Amino acid sequence: MSxxxxxxxxxxxxxxxxAKILYSNPRVNFCGVVDVNEEAATKLATVFNTKAYTSVSAAMQAVGGLDGVVVCTPTFTHDAVIREAAxxxxxxxxxKPVEENEEKVTKLFNICRxxxxxxxxxxxxxxxxxxxSVADSVRSGKIGKPLSASIFFADHPCPPIEFLLTGGDIFMDLSPHDVDYIRYCLNDEVDSVFATGSSSDEKLKNAGVCDNATMVLSFKTGAIVTLTMSRSASYGYDQRCEIFGTEGLACVNNEHADSSIISNKGGIQQARLKHSFPERFDGAFATEIEMFVDGILHNVAWPISEQDCIAAQKIADAARRSAELHEVIKL
Ligand SMILES: NC(=O)c1ccc[n+]([C@@H]2O[C@H](COP(=O)([O-])OP(=O)(O)OC[C@H]3O[C@@H](n4cnc5c(N)ncnc54)[C@H](O)[C@@H]3O)[C@@H](O)[C@H]2O)c1
Incomplete structure (x- = not known):
């Protein structure tokens, strides 16, 4: 097997x-770990029995016939790392996201091409x-014509303040997940955005970083989507999406730590929500790497296009401006 x-x-x-996914995938030859922090690179490389490097160039020189890189550096460094790999x-x-704004995302796709x-x-x-499954149902017309959607995304646990200050703008960093998803589900383009946000911490406020926000997206065919986001749910990773159409409703509900439900005179008790993104999306993260390998070895197409990545950052940026200006931004 190649x-x-x-x-x-x-x-x-x-x-x-x-690293865990790359190590355990039989179709991956996990050739090394790169980090500007040499100690961190060595530590992770040792766990997964591979080599440590401090740059992509150094890995490239040492490893013959390298095929690809998996970039997990902070978003503000993607430009340099992706250029070097390309x-x-x-x-x-x-x-995600490819880069912080539409212009940088466009440039990186051009350089890669x-x-x-x-x-x-x-x-x-x-x-x-x-x-x-919800996206497939909506796109194939099972709920008729989509009229509205209500999305709630609350992160847990709250990321460190250093992350929020350097790469955690809620519009740039968090919203693209659901913006990309709902554009895909509705198979439609956003016409205008209105957003508002707040900062629960003085340091975030002074830096102009919101940690709670709501976006209202008006789509070209008339659907209205509200996306409410928070950095700090106190009770677990909360992610829900409801899409309402002329002939039905499609929902992504939360996943719980286990599926037990205890009912008694005191009420009904269910297990806590999953702790965070590694637990909620473990399967999706592994599938992404499977499909990356399919792309490398068999030229299988990736489902998320350049236009999708550009649109997500364009809408995120419009939302940030809308929150600053208190204005609807037309796209
Ligand atoms: N899909 C998701 O749900 C999800 C969740 C969290 C983070 N992310 C994304 O993952 C990326 C990384 O976020 P994180 O929270 O893991 O970051 P992190 O701060 O935990 O780790 C970043 C690592 O990159 C290293 N690094 C920094 N610059 C580098 C460079 N130029 N070359 C090599 N190494 C470098 C740092 O030393 C650090 O070890 C971001 O783009 C973020 O948006 C996605």
Whole structure:
């Protein structure tokens, strides 16, 4: 069986998740871990019995016939890391978003194209069994014409303040997940955005970073979508999506730590929600890597297009401006 030769770049929250998946996938030859922090690279590489490097170039020189990289560095570094990987013609899977804004995303896709490097972005809802089933139902007309959607996304646990200050703008970082998903479900384009947000912490407020926000998206065919987001649910990872149409309703409900339900005179008690994104999306994260390998080895098309990635950041940026200006932004 042929195996894709892949290195991981970035050893933080997502890097640790991806390392485990790369190590356990029989179609991956996990050739190394890259991190600017040499100690962190060595630590993760040791766990997964692979080599540590401090740059993609160093990994490229050491590993013959490298096929691809999995980019798990902070979003503000994606530009440099993706450019470096593309310059060697490597295929690239990157954590979302590809970059912070529409212009940078467009540039990176162009650079990858010029270098014959494929660029795949991981909006994991597209690979999650429940989200996928709901999307397939809506797109095939099972609820008739979609009229509205209500989406709630509350992160848990709240990421560190350093992350929120450097890469955690709620519009740029969090909203693209659901914006991409709902655009795909409705098979429609956003016409205008209104957003409002607040900062629960003085440091976030001073830096202009919201940790709670609501976006109202008006789509071209008339559907209205509200997306409410928070960085800090106190009770678990809360992600729900309800799409209402002329002939039905399609829902993504929350997943719980286990499926027990205890009923007694005191009421009905259910297990807590799943703890966080690694638990909720473990299957989707593994499927993304399967499909990245399919892309490398068999040229299988990636379901999320360049236009999808550009649109998600364009809408996220319009929402941020809308919240600043208190105005509806027409796209
Ligand atoms: N899909 C999801 O649900 C999800 C969840 C969390 C984060 N993310 C995304 O994953 C990416 C990483 O986020 P994180 O929270 O894992 O970050 P993190 O801060 O936990 O880890 C980042 C790692 O990258 C390293 N690094 C920084 N610059 C580098 C460079 N130029 N080259 C090599 N290594 C470098 C750091 O030393 C650190 O080890 C972000 O783009 C974020 O948006 C996605």
């Amino acid at each position: 195996r894709a030769k892949v290195v991981l770049v970035g050893t933080g929250r997502m890097g640790a998740i991806r 310059s060697f013609g490597l295929h690239i899977f990157t954590e 010029e270098n014959n490097a494929k660029l795949y972005c991981g909006f994991q809802r597209r690979f999650d069994a429940t989200y996928k």
